[in-house]
Every structure is written in C-alpha cells, then in structure tokens.
Amino acid sequence: MEQQPYGYLIAAVIFFIGTVCALTRLRGGVLGFISLYFGNNINELPGFVLLFLVANSGLDPLQDLETAVGQIASALTLLTGIGLIVVIHRAARTAPVIAQTLDQGIGPGWREHRGGTIPVFQPVALLGPFFRRRGDVERIGNLRYGDAGRYNLLDVYRHRAQPDNCPVFIHFHAGGFTSGAKNSQALPLLYALASQGWLCISANYRLGRATAYPNTLIDAKKVIRWVREEAEAYGADVDAIFVAGGSAGGQMALAAACTANDPQFQPGFESADTSVAAAIAFYGYYGWPLPAFPPDAPPLFVLHGDLDTVVPVEDARAFVDKVQRESQNPVLYAELPGAHHNFDLFHSIRSEAVIDGVEAFTAWVLANR
Numbered sequence: 001m002e003q004q005p006y007g008y009l010i011a012a013v014i015f016f017i018g019t020v021c022a023l024t025r026l027r028g029g030v031l032g033f034i035s036l037y038f039g040n041n042i043n044e045l046p047g048f049v050l051l052f053l054v055a056n057s058g059l060d061p062l063q064d065l066e067t068a069v070g071q072i073a074s075a076l077t078l079l080t081g082i083g084l085i086v087v088i089h090r091a092a093r094t095a096p097v098i099a100q101t102l103d104q105g106i107g108p109g110w111r112e113h114r115g116g117t118i119p120v121f122q123p124v125a126l127l128g129p130f131f132r133r134r135g136d137v138e139r140i141g142n143l144r145y146g147d148a149g150r151y152n153l154l155d156v157y158r159h160r161a162q163p164d165n166c167p168v169f170i171h172f173h174a175g176g177f178t179s180g181a182k183n184s185q186a187l188p189l190l191y192a193l194a195s196q197g198w199l200c201i202s203a204n205y206r207l208g209r210a211t212a213y214p215n216t217l218i219d220a221k222k223v224i225r226w227v228r229e230e231a232e233a234y235g236a237d238v239d240a241i242f243v244a245g246g247s248a249g250g251q252m253a254l255a256a257a258c259t260a261n262d263p264q265f266q267p268g269f270e271s272a273d274t275s276v277a278a279a280i281a282f283y284g285y286y287g288w289p290l291p292a293f294p295p296d297a298p299p300l301f302v303l304h305g306d307l308d309t310v311v312p313v314e315d316a317r318a319f320v321d322k323v324q325r326e327s328q329n330p331v332l333y334a335e336l337p338g339a340h341h342n343f344d345l346f347h348s349i350r351s352e353a354v355i356d357g358v359e360a361f362t363a364w365v366l367a368n369r
Contacts, residue, residue, distance in 0.1 A: 001355075002225070004067050004068070004069040004070070004262060005067065005073060006171060007154075008056060008057075008069075008073045009069050009070075011075060012072075012074075012076040012077045015042070015052070015066070015080050016077075016079060016083075017078075018034065018038045018042045018044055018049075019049070019080045019083040019087070020039075021034050021035035021038065021039025021042070021085060021093065021165055022035075022039040022042045022043035022087055022091060022092060022338075022340070023038070023058050023083055023086060023307075023308055023338075024197075024307065024313055025142050025306075025307040026308050026309060027310075027312075028054040033050070033125075034368065035309045035340070036309055036340070036341060039309075039340065040340040040342055040343070041346075042087070042288055043091075043338065043339070044348040044351065045128050045129070045346060046087045046091070047085055047125075047126060047128075049080075050081065050084050050096045053077050053081055054074070055287065056077070057077060065097065070341070074180075075129045077102050083307070086338075087338065089339045089348065090121050090338025091337075091338060091350045092121065092347040093337045094336050094339070094349065094350045094354065095119060095120045095356070097335070097337060098303075098334050098336075098353055098354070098356070098357035099117055099118050099357075101313050101333065101334040101357075102332065102357065102360055102361065102364075105301075105330045106299075106330050106361070106364050109362075109364070110360045110363070111115055111133075111304050113360070113363040113366075114297075114360040115275040118236075118357060119356070120353070121349055121351075121352075122242060122352045124260065124347050124352060125347050125348050125349045125351075125352050126183070126189075126347075127347045128346050128347055128348070129174040129345070131347070132187040132188050132347065133187070133191055133200075134191045134192075134194075136159060136161075137157055137159060137160065137191050137194040137195050138158060138159075138160050139155055139156070140155065140156040140157075140158070140159070140234070141155045141183070142154075143155070143156060143226075143230075145203065145222050145223055145225075145230075146219060146222045146227035148195050148206050148219070150204060150255065151204050151206045151207065151219070152222070153182070153201075153203070153204050154182065154202065154203035154204065154223060155201065155202045156193040156199065157190050157191065157193075157196055157199075157201070157202070158235060158236055159194055159336050163235055163293075164235045165197055165198050165237045165239075166234075166235045166236055166237055166242060167237055167240035167242065167277075167362065167366060168198070168199045168201065168218075168236045168237065168238070168241045168242065169197070169198050169199070169200045169201070169229060169242050169244065169362075170200075170202075170224065170241065170243045170245070170369075171185075171190060171200065171202045171203070171244050171245055172203060172205060172220060172242065172243075172245035172246075172249030172250075172252045173185045173204075173208070173245065173246065173249050174246040174247035174248055174250075174254060174283075174341075174342065175248055175249075176209070176248055177207060177209045177216060177248045178209050179207065179304055180207075180248075180364060181204060182202040182203055183202060183344060184244045184340075185202075185246055185249075185344065186244075186282070186344045186347075186353055188345075188346065188352075188355065189344060189354070189355050190202060191287050192359075192368070193355075193358075193359070196359070199231060199234055199235055199236045201223065201227065201231075202218075202221070203343070204224045204240070205223075205229065206221065212248075213288065214265055214289075215254045216252050216255075216265070218267065219252075219257060220243065220256040221256055221259075221265055221266055222269070223275045224241060224243070224256065224272075224274045225266075225269055225272040225273075225274060226291065227241055228241075228243075231335055238279055241276045241363055242275050242276060242365075243278075243279050243280075244277070244280035244282070244358075245266070245281065246281075246283055246284055246344060247282075247284060247285055247310065247311065247341065249353070250281030250282055250284025251281070251284055251285040251286065252277045252292060253280065253281055253284075254281050254284060254286075254300065256289075257276050257279035257296070257297060257298050258281070258294060260274055260275035260276065260298075261273060261274055264272075273315035275298075275304050276298055276300045277298060277365050277369060278299040278300065278301065278361070278362065278363070278365045279298060279300050279301075279302045280300070280303070281300070281304075281305050282304075282343070282344055282354070283303070283305060283310070283339075283341050283342065283343065284304070284311065284316070285311055286300065286311070286314070286315050286316060286318075286319035293327060293362070295326060295327060295328045296328055296329070297323075297328060297329060298366055299329045299330045299331070299332075299361075300323065300327070300329075300330075300332065300334065301334075301357075301361045302316060302319070302320050302334070303333075303354060304316035304333075304334075304335055304339075305336045305338070305339025306336065306339065306340065306341050307338055307340050308336070308340055308341050309340055310341040311333065311341070316333070316335070317333075317335075328360055328361075332358065336354075338349065340349075342365070
C-alpha cells in the first residue's frame with residue numbers, strides 16, 4: 001500500500017485555514033480566535049508562509065500527486081499560495097492609502113518635511129519578527145512613574161548618542177484593558193523612531209476592565225506628567241509630546257489628548273500640564289468611556305484595518321466622522337486594505353508603511369507647532 005503524505009496534508013490544511021482567516025473578517029467563535037491570532041500573523045508575514053509552503057511541498061512535489069492525500073494537499077497549497085499573493089497585494093496598497101490620507105488631511109507639503117513619499121515596500125519588511133531591535137538604540141527599563149507597582153513602570157528608548165531636544169513618543173499597549181505589557185507591542189515603530197532621534201516611551205498601566213475607567217486615563221496622564229518632570233534628563237523636548245497606542249492603548253491616547261489639564265482626571269496632580277502635540281490611534285477602541293473631543297483638541301491620526309475582527313471598521317469610521325465635524329485641527333483617517341487587529345507587531349510591508357506614515361504626520365506637526 002502506497003504511503004500517504006498525511007504530514008503534508010495537515011500542514012496544508014492549517015495554513016489554508018489561516019490564509020482564509022487572513023483574507024476575511026471572521027468574528028466570534030473558534031474561527032474568530034484563529035483569525036485574531038493566527039490569521040493576523042499570516043496577514044503580516046505572507047512571505048514566510050510562502051517559503052514554508054515551498055519547503056513543505058518537498059523536493060519531489062510530483063510524487064505527492066500520485067496519492068489522493070497528496071493531491072488534496074497540493075490543491076490546498078496552491079489555493080493558499082494564491083491567497084497569499086492577494087494578501088501581499090493588499091498590504092502593498094497601504095503606502096498609497098496613507099499618502100492619500102496625508103494629502104487630504106494636511107496637504108502635499110508633508111513630503112517636504114519628510115523628504116519624499118512613502119515607498120510601497122522596504123527590504124526590512126523581509127525581517128519579520130526576528131530583528132525588531134536596533135543596535136543604535138538603548139532601552140532603559142522599568143522606570144517608575146506612579147505608585148501602582150509594576151503597572152506604573154515605563155521603558156525609555158533613545159539613541160545611544162544621547163541627543164538633546166528629542167521629540168517624545170509615548171505608546172500604550174493593547175490588551176482590552178485586561179492584559180498586555182509595555183515591551184511586547186509596536187517595537188518596530190519605537191525602535192525606528194528612537195533610531196532617528198526620538199525619545200520613545202512604552203508604559204504599563206493598571207489593568208482590569210471593571211476599574212479601567214478612569215484609572216487608565218489617569219495613568220496615561222501620569223506618564224505625560226513624568227515626561228515633563230523627569231524626561232529632560234534623558235534628552236526630551238517636553239514641548240513636543242505625542243501620545244499613541246493600539247486598541248485599548250489607542251483609546252487611552254485619544255482620551256488623554258482630548259482631556260488636557262482636566263483636573264478630574266489628574267487627582268493629586270491637578271496643576272500638571274498634560275497637553276500633547278498630537279495623538280495617534282492604531283486599530284483603536286472607540287467605545288466607553290471616551291470623553292467628548294473639544295474643538296481645540298490636537299491633531300489626530302487614526303489608522304484602522306478594514307478587516308479588523310476585534311473592533312469593527314464601522315466604529316472607526318463613525319468616530320472619525322464625528323470628530324472631523326467638531327475639531328478645528330486636522331483629523332486624519334487611514335483605512336488600511338486587508339489589515340486586521342495588531343498590524344504593528346512585526347516588520348512587514350504594512351507596518352513599515354505605517355511607520356513611514358507616522359513619521360510624516362509627526363514631522364508635519366512639529367513643523368507647524
């Protein structure tokens with residue numbers, strides 16, 4: 001009896017399902033879980049999956065076609081390969097979408113501040129998750145900014161040359177207000193900015209959905225206060241503070257931006273200046289208890305995937321539409337084709353374009369402050 005390549009079939013089925021999840025917006029249940037954790041990784045690392053498919057096909061793929069199991073596995077592998085090409089095509093549309101968003105939101109002059117447009121592909125995207133750190137950046141870990149133990153610790157990322165007057169980029173991690181950690185997300189972005197002379201900060205904050213509000217907002221403001229009181233020693237320009245975050249962290253960044261110097265969210269430090277230059281939300285959460293945005297809120301940049309399985313893209317559209325009608329400052333919205341939640345974890349075609357977009361937006365804000 002001829003041996004059947006069941007190992008080949010199992011791997012082919014797994015990656016076929018993952019690619020289907022990457023190509024679609026499946027929410028809830030088992031497929032929703034797969035889509036969030038496995039499909040998203042395939043969505044951001046399609047090149048690695050293609051290489052695996054080639055390796056999984058073996059040295060003699062024609063031999064697999066001699067068995068029924070091999071034929072099924074080969075067909076699934078072919079369909080997965082076609083799906084991955086679609087994934088790559090969608091990711092390659094990120095750069096032009098972000099460039100168009102910047103053109104419409106702040107005008108084409110942003111190219112002058114950045115020194116050019118946003119490339120569709122950068123070689124670093126091939127590195128995937130393996131080389132997120134940079135040799136010219138140092139991390140100073142676990143600095144205390146509040147009295148909530150490990151939940152009030154932050155990390156500082158800066159260039160090893162230790163320059164002065166660095167603009168500050170504060171990032172709050174995702175996790176639905178119940179999980180996550182400061183050193184686990186957006187590392188490609190933090191290291192890229194620090195390598196270019198920014199002072200980047202990634203902070204923990206108090207977790208627990210039942211007590212999230214207003215604790216998370218208070219913690220966000222404590223981080224801003226810490227920057228103004230302590231970060232000059234690390235080279236910070238305390239008049240150029242940006243706040244950003246992913247998912248729940250995006251909500252925190254937006255909330256902090258629209259409640260600058262509001263004493264009800266600054267217990268014990270009511271007189272501290274917690275204003276910021278701008279806020280950026282990646283796949284943010286726009287529900288409770290996001291405060292109303294005042295007309296003089298700082299510029300905002302919202303980036304959301306049209307296939308997000310955690311926060312529906314319709315929520316992002318509704319939030320941006322409302323704030324754009326109320327704000328006196330630019331509110332930019334980039335809807336990323338084919339993007340899911342957590343699209344900033346690795347070096348990828350999409351995340352590199354997002355980093356370039358953030359650099360362009362922040363450069364414009366700094367030039368026009």
